[in-house]
Each structure stands twice: as structure tokens, then as C-alpha cells.
Amino acid sequence: MPHQVSAREAVGRAARQAPNAWRVLALLAVANLLNFYDRTVPAIVVEPIKAEFGLTDLQIGLLSASFTVVYALAGIALGRLADRVARRKVMAWGLITWSLFTAAGGGAWSFASLLLFRIGVGVGEASYAPAANSLIADLFPAHKRSRAVAVFQFGLPLGLVLSFFTTGAIVEAFGSWRAPFVVAAIPGLLVGVALFFIREPERGAAEERATASTEVTRPIRALLRIPTLWWLVVSGIGLQVGAYAAATFLVPLFQRYFGMSLTAAAVNTGVAMGVSGVLGLLLGGASADRASRKSRRGRLLVAVVALAVAAPLTFWALSLPNTEPVLFLVVFSLGWLLQFSFHTSALPTVSDVVEPRLRSTAIALFFAAFYLLGGAFGPIVAGALSDHYAATATEIPPGLTAEAVGLHDSLLVLVPASLLVAALGMLGAARTVDRDHRDATPAHDAPGTSGEDPGADTSTGWSDMATFPFRNDGAAAVVTGAASGIGAATALELARRGANLALVDIAEDGLIEVAAQARDLGVRVSTHAVDITDVAAVAALADAVAAEHGGAHVLVNSAGVSLLGYFEQLTLEEFRWLLDVNLWGTIAVTKTFLPLLMAQPAAHISNLSSAYGLIAPAGRAPYATSKFAVRGFTESLLHELEDTGVSVSVVFPGGVKTQIALKARVAAAVPPERAAAAARAQTEKYRTTPEEAARVIVDGIAARKPRVLVGNDARMLDRLARVAPVRYWKAIRGAMAASTDTTDRRDAVAEEKVSH
Numbered sequence: 001m002p003h004q005v006s007a008r009e010a011v012g013r014a015a016r017q018a019p020n021a022w023r024v025l026a027l028l029a030v031a032n033l034l035n036f037y038d039r040t041v042p043a044i045v046v047e048p049i050k051a052e053f054g055l056t057d058l059q060i061g062l063l064s065a066s067f068t069v070v071y072a073l074a075g076i077a078l079g080r081l082a083d084r085v086a087r088r089k090v091m092a093w094g095l096i097t098w099s100l101f102t103a104a105g106g107g108a109w110s111f112a113s114l115l116l117f118r119i120g121v122g123v124g125e126a127s128y129a130p131a132a133n134s135l136i137a138d139l140f141p142a143h144k145r146s147r148a149v150a151v152f153q154f155g156l157p158l159g160l161v162l163s164f165f166t167t168g169a170i171v172e173a174f175g176s177w178r179a180p181f182v183v184a185a186i187p188g189l190l191v192g193v194a195l196f197f198i199r200e201p202e203r204g205a206a207e208e209r210a211t212a213s214t215e216v217t218r219p220i221r222a223l224l225r226i227p228t229l230w231w232l233v234v235s236g237i238g239l240q241v242g243a244y245a246a247a248t249f250l251v252p253l254f255q256r257y258f259g260m261s262l263t264a265a266a267v268n269t270g271v272a273m274g275v276s277g278v279l280g281l282l283l284g285g286a287s288a289d290r291a292s293r294k295s296r297r298g299r300l301l302v303a304v305v306a307l308a309v310a311a312p313l314t315f316w317a318l319s320l321p322n323t324e325p326v327l328f329l330v331v332f333s334l335g336w337l338l339q340f341s342f343h344t345s346a347l348p349t350v351s352d353v354v355e356p357r358l359r360s361t362a363i364a365l366f367f368a369a370f371y372l373l374g375g376a377f378g379p380i381v382a383g384a385l386s387d388h389y390a391a392t393a394t395e396i397p398p399g400l401t402a403e404a405v406g407l408h409d410s411l412l413v414l415v416p417a418s419l420l421v422a423a424l425g426m427l428g429a430a431r432t433v434d435r436d437h438r439d440a441t442p443a444h445d446a447p448g449t450s451g452e453d454p455g456a457d458t459s460t461g462w463s464d465m466a467t468f469p470f471r472n473d474g475a476a477a478v479v480t481g482a483a484s485g486i487g488a489a490t491a492l493e494l495a496r497r498g499a500n501l502a503l504v505d506i507a508e509d510g511l512i513e514v515a516a517q518a519r520d521l522g523v524r525v526s527t528h529a530v531d532i533t534d535v536a537a538v539a540a541l542a543d544a545v546a547a548e549h550g551g552a553h554v555l556v557n558s559a560g561v562s563l564l565g566y567f568e569q570l571t572l573e574e575f576r577w578l579l580d581v582n583l584w585g586t587i588a589v590t591k592t593f594l595p596l597l598m599a600q601p602a603a604h605i606s607n608l609s610s611a612y613g614l615i616a617p618a619g620r621a622p623y624a625t626s627k628f629a630v631r632g633f634t635e636s637l638l639h640e641l642e643d644t645g646v647s648v649s650v651v652f653p654g655g656v657k658t659q660i661a662l663k664a665r666v667a668a669a670v671p672p673e674r675a676a677a678a679a680r681a682q683t684e685k686y687r688t689t690p691e692e693a694a695r696v697i698v699d700g701i702a703a704r705k706p707r708v709l710v711g712n713d714a715r716m717l718d719r720l721a722r723v724a725p726v727r728y729w730k731a732i733r734g735a736m737a738a739s740t741d742t743t744d745r746r747d748a749v750a751e752e753k754v755s756h
Contacts, residue, residue, distance in 0.1 A: 021139040024198050025151055028132050031095055031195065032155025033162070034188045035125055038102045039067070040163040041184055042118065043248050044266050045177040047255060052177075053111045057249075057407070061383030064248045065376040066115055070122035072371035075130055075364040082131035083361050090131045092195035098124025099188030106181030130364035137351040138201045150285025153343045157277020164251070164270030168263035223362050227432040228353045232346050235425025236370025239307075239342050242314075242418030244378035246273065246336075249386070249407055256404035258325040268329055276333040280340030288344045295703050296352055296437055299345045300430035306341035307423035313338070315416035318408070322400060339419060342426070349429065353436040378414070385410035434703060476502040476524075476549035480532055480589055481559030483510025485658035486608065486697070489690035490556055493698045495521040499554065502545045504528045504589075524549070532559055532585035542592045552596045554701060557586040557607045560626075565667030567621040574667055575622045582626035587633060597646050604701050606649040607634040611714045614652055614721050615728055638706050647704040651697055652718065654711030656688045687711065 042049070046060055055063075082090045101120030108114035132152065140148040167180045223229060250273065254265035284306065291298030313335030320328045347363070354362040390406025397405070477494045481487030483505035491501055495518040503511050503518070508529040515525045526548045530541045545552055563570070563578045586607055597603035612620055613627035634650035641648055666672065688711040700708035709715050720728045 020199055021148075024139060025136065025148055027191070027194060027198060028091075028136070029152050029155050031091065031128065031188075031191050032132065032152055033159040034095070034155075034184075034191060035098075035128055036156050036159030037163045038098060038121060038184045038188065039125065040160055040247065041102070041167055041180045042105070042114075044164060044167040044251050044262075044269075045171060045180065046248070046252050047262065048171070048177040049114070053114075055111060057383040057386045057403075058380070059111065059383075061248065061379035061381075063111075063115060063118060064244060064379040067118045067122040068244065068371045068376040068379075070119045071126045072368035072376070074123045074126035075371075076361070076368050078127040078130065078364065080361050080364070082127070082134060082364075083358065086200060087131040087135050088195055088198050088200055090127050092192050094124045094127025094131075095188055095192035095195060096124075097127075098122075099185040099192065100124075102188070103182050103185035106178040108178075126364075129367055130361070133347055133350070133363045135200060147285040147289050149347045150281040150288075150344045153281050153340070153347075154278060156343070157274040157281065157340070159274075160247075160277065161270045161274030164266040164274060168261075168266040172263060223354065223358060223365055226353055226436050228349065228429045228436040229362065229366060231425050231428035231432060232349065232366060233369040233373075233425070234428065235303075235307075235342065235346065235422045236366065237374035238418045238421025238423075238425060239339065240370050240374030240418075241378040241381065241421075242415040243339070244375040245382035245411060245414050245418075248379040249382055249411060253404075253407055253411060254325075256401065257322050257408045258328070259322070259399070260325075268325075272329055272333045273336055276337040277340050280337040281344060283337075284341040284344035288341070288348070292348075294707070295705055296349075296433050297430040300349060300426050300433060303341040303345035303426045304423050304430065306338040307419050307426060310335040310338035311416045311419040311423070314419060315412070318412040318415065322397065322404075322408075335419075339422070342422060345426065346429075349433060353433060374418075378418070382407075382410050382414055385413065476500045476526070476545060476552050477554035477556065478502040478504065478545060478552050478589075478593060479556040479558060480504040480585070481557075481608075482514055483507040484514075485558075486653060486656055486690050486693050487556070487558035488514045489694035490558060490697050492517055492521070493691070493694035494554065494556075495523045495525075497698065497702075498523065500524040500549055502526050502528060502549060502552070504530050504532070504541065505559065506531050532589055533580040535588055538588050538592050541589075542596065545593075546596060551600060552593055553600050553603050555590065555593050555597060555603075555605045556697070556701075557589055557605070557630075559585055559589075560608065560610075562664035563622045563667065564619070564664050565670045566619050569667045569669040570622065571668065574665070575625075577665070578622040579626050579629075582623070583629045583633075586630055590633075590637070594646075598644060600645065602645045602647075604647045604649070604704065605634075605637065606651055606697060606701050606708075608651045608653065608697075609634070611652055611654045611711075611717050613650075614714070614717050615732075617729065618733075635706075647706075649697075649700050649705055649708050651700065651708045651710060652714045653693055654688060654709075654714030654717070655685050656690055656693045656710070658690055685713075687713065 042063065049055065050060060078090060078094070098121045101117050101124060104120070105114060105117040108117060133149070136148050136152055163184075170180045170183055171177050173179070250269045251262075251265045254260045254268050255262065258265075260268065284302070287302045288299035291302050313331055317328050317332035317335060320331070346366075350362050350366055386403070386407040386409075388406070389409040390402040393402045393405045396402055477491075477499040479487055479491040479494070479501065482491045482501075482503035484507070487505070488510070491503055491514060495501055500523050501515075501518050503515055503525060505511050506529060508527070511527040511529060515527045518525045526545070528541050528544060530537050532538055559581065561578055561581045563574060565574070590605060590607070594605075597605065607630055609631040610623070610627040612624045613631040616624035616628065631650050631652075634648060638648040638650070693710045696710045697708060699705075709718055717728075717732075720731060724731065
């Protein structure tokens, strides 16, 4: 039977990480290290270059800016090339090219010749990042990409550390600023050859859903329509202005302002910009991936907070006097550590909102925009400000020169402000990323683009894949409790988003009515009158769904009942009846359908707990017991399935305007009038409609949120339970008494107060 696919088989089908992913990533990281090592050498030997060729700080800024401009412009063409040909060849030839031009820089005979050679390095390095980031996105699935990008980006701080720690020593050993350029080129040639031999995965191989295979017409225009990319560019411009200014002038700052030698200045800069980067990428990658499991915007919000804190830290550091070099190093390093969250958040987000066919181009366009408008201008602006402040300095502290004061004041203005702009850009991207991700997820190639019959029916069952993220071959969304209330509303919301439905409930009349409404929305619907507490009936249900729909992509366990009465008023049989439906039914349906779900490239389970799975009020012991248990079961299942294609949500609805309270079973020992009064009081407090709840639930499924709170009351109770996990009942007892108390105790208390 289809639903008997083993878990092992299902996991194997869902797994998308390439078998050689970590080996390839290690080689890419080494090449990236050489990228930043070679790029940093000129910044370390600024002072001897400036002295030999008689340059100003503005000319030094132009030397860095020319590299950046060429890097950005060449990257667009080379990114398009990497989307069309083997990425390993683009990277390998690029690395060999920039290594040869780096060596040539050591033979420069004038400022103009050095400028020309650095332009050649820029062309070679421009080939690397777009192709490498595109390749990483195909090596690792989405939920592992921040960590993979963090490992790749280790090349940035490690390259800086090695360059800052060794360049000064190489200069002193050879007695010339030219030697590091030649030494840096040798390992690049060797790694460039190694890149020719890596094995690439297919484009889109790590995606959880189908990707189109045809070439995109007008790719630049398609990318410019993505709002998230615009916001990331704004963030990148801000970041790169400060980053390139600091990379170009931090060594001179240590020399001029703090009076250090070239070697000492280089080592301190290596700590501030390199060692801090290793820690920043480790923390940023782990934090971003953890946050992305809750929502795609989560990894961006991590960067927002980190960049917003980095700005005042760098301002504090640059405000310190020249007598505090150690404190400067510590504070600046902390700020610089946090700014590395940009890399672990922005680059994976590009892959989230751009389809695989365009990722190299997108990365190249992304880099070009923020390098041209940020990285290129950062050193120029910093150099110009430095020359200006030096020329206009009136109060120069003892032991300092006008050049030292000018450079210090330039970085004090520029670096913190750039980090604040970066934070604002990330915040804008966080607001648009979910929508752009949905828009970047096509259901399938257009008819005729992959060799199929142009006249064939290519419908996959999801009429709007931009709204619903699961790849589908006609399989169904299975909804229990679908005859009424939240279950019925959720089923219809799924239908509006194009899902075929398998509707399950014990009430057949209600199923028929909901099915008719769903069919009017143009989807295929089957109805199944099943008692979910009957294991044999549930097994037959799975067989029926597999036979009629070919599988299941979504399971919503919404079926549930309520029972009014204090624990002392209940019988064990009544208590067990509720647990059988609310808890055992959820477990049985999930267990039976799990193999069907795991057989899909991507699937989702959404189990309804309740606000009473957050708090446990008096008078609802059976219901709260079942909903806390559903919560625990679902959260455990979430952790067990986190490395598979099946995502899991636990839903906490607050008061939803359904009939569950009015139709609740009443314990035999509860006076009917008490039960009716409690049910009415509870229903009167409901504010959320079933349709509103359904939209939140299905949005949670689409975003793969592990935890979904429905309604302001649920959010309030969630916060209350966190703040006062033991005493919350005292805070809400008075407001809830009428809807929970089925005893005579309140009357007795009231009479006692009157008598006194």
C-alpha cells in the first residue's frame, strides 16, 4: 500500500544535501581565504606605498575603489556566465587570473601600473563569489545554508587574519613591501587547479520543490522586481561603506593614532577585523539558521539586532583617546564581530528569494550594487574626509599629527553611520522576504518547456504555488475535524490556495456541505466519515486517501471535543473519552499518515493544541491535559523530523467563534444550568472568526512555522505563562470564573461575603 512507505525510504527521498557537500565547501572556503588575503595586502602596506610613490589618502582610497568598481562590474557578466556554464571552471580560471595579477603587483613601477594590476585582480576575483554562492545553494538545503555560508565566509576573517599577521613579517623579512604580493600568488595557483576537479550538483538539487530548467529571459529585469533584493542592496551599501573604509585605513589608524609599528598595527587590525570575524560567523551562522526555522525573516531579524548594536560599539571605540589602544581593540572587535551577521543572513536570503537558475546572476548583481555604491565609495569618502579633517584640524593632542587626527575623525563619522544604514536595510528585507520567497517558487515549468506535450494537462494540484510552498503531484491536504469550526475553515482556506482535500470527520452531513464549497473552488475533494479513535478505521482512511489522491502533502489534525466539569465531577470514563479523541486520535492519524508524508519531497503536519495548551484553567482538566499533551507530542515530533522534508507546527488557537463550547459534553455530575451558563460565558468571550484562524494556520503551514498563535488572547496568555508560570491563574481567575466554574463554590463565596 502507498502509505506503508518506510520512514528510511521517505527520509532518503527528502534528503537534499549533496554527498560531497562538506568536501567541496572546504575547498571553496580555502579559495575564499586566498581571495581576501590577496585583496588585503595593499591595505597593510599603505604607508610604504604612499611614501614611495608620494600619494595622498585620497589616492590610496582611489586605489581601493578602482579594484572595487571593476570587481562589481565584471561580476555581473561573470555571474551570468556562471549561470550558463560549469561553475567550477569559472571559479578556477578566476582564481588563477587574480593570483597572476597579484604577483604582478609586486613589480609595479608607478602608481598607474599598480592601479592597472589591481584592476586585473578585481576581474579575476569577480568570477568567484557569484559562482561559489550559487554552488553552495545547490550543495546544502535551505535550513543548513546559513551555517554553510558561515563556513564559506570564514575565508573573509581568516584571510584577513593571515594577511594582517603575516604581511608585515614578510615585508620585514624581505625588506620590501613588494614581497607579499609574490608570496600571496603561489597557493592561489595550486588551489585554482584543484577547483577544476570538483563535482558539481545539478542546479536546484537541494531544493524541496521542483525548479524550472529553461533559461530565464531578461534575467536582470526579473531580479530587479524582487523588493527583498533592493533592501539587501541598501543594507550592503551601508555595510560596505564602513567595512571598506575600515579595511583600507585601520592599519594606518593604528600607526598614526596609536603610534604602532607596521607589524604591530597589522596584527591588531587582524584581531579587530579577522579574529572577531571567525567568532562572528560562528555565532551568526548558528543564530541565523536557528531563527530561520521559525520563519524566513528570522535570520534577517538576527542581523538587524546585531548591526544595530554594532553601531554604538564602534562609535564608542572610535571616541576613545589615543592612550587607550587596548580598550579600543576590545570594543571595536566586539562591534565588528556583530557586523558579520550581515553575511550569514543576506547571502542565504538571496537564495531564498531567487530561483536556482538566476542565483549566480543575483549574487553578482547584489555584489555589484553594494560594491559600486558602497565598497567603492567607502575608501574614497574616508580618504577625502581624512584629508579634509587633517587640513582643518585646529586642536591637535600632544604626540599626534594632523594626519592622525584627520583619519581618526573620518572613521568616527563614517563607520557607525554605515552600520545603522545596514540595520535599516535588513529590517526592510525582513518585511518582504516571505512574500518574495513565495513568488520565487514556481509549481513547474510551463507547458512545452521541458519536453512534455504542449497540450497536456500539467496541473499539479496547487493552483497558486506562489502562495503555498509544497511541491505536489495531485496529492491531498488531509484535514480532520473538517465538518465544522476551525477544521472546516482551514480546509476551505487550503482549497482557496489550490490544495486538493481529503476531509475527515465523524459527522458525515457536515462533510458533505464543506466538500461542496471546496469543489466550487476548483479542487478535487474526497470525504471520509471516520472515527479517529478507531485505529483500524484510520488505517483504512490512509489507504483510501492514497488510492484516491496518490499521497498526502499536508496533515491538519483539527478534530477535537470539549468536556465541561471540575475534575471532582468527572468520571474516569468521561475523562478517557476526551483523551481518546483529542490526544489518541491525533497520535493515531499522525502515525498512520507519516509514511505518506515522508515519501514526499516536502510535507507538513499541523496539530491543533489550544490556548489551554499554554495555560491550564480550573474546570478544564481533561481538555487542558489533552492539549498540553498534543503540544508535547508535536514539539517532540518537530525535533525528530527536523532533518527530513516534513515540517511540523503546533497551533494554539485562542477563543474562536465556533460551537465547541455550546456543543461540549457535560459531565453527568454537573447541573445542566451550570454547564449552560459556563458555555455561554465562554462563547461570549470569543473574538476570532474561524476564517481568520484558518488564514493564520495556513500561513503558518506555508511559512513552516513550528509554533502558531491564533488571536490576541492566545498571544497574551502565552506571554503571561512565560512571565508568571506558577501564578498566572491568580491574574486571570476572576475574568475566567464564569466560563470555567461548574460548581456551587462561587455562590457560596458570594453568600459568605454578603453575610459578613
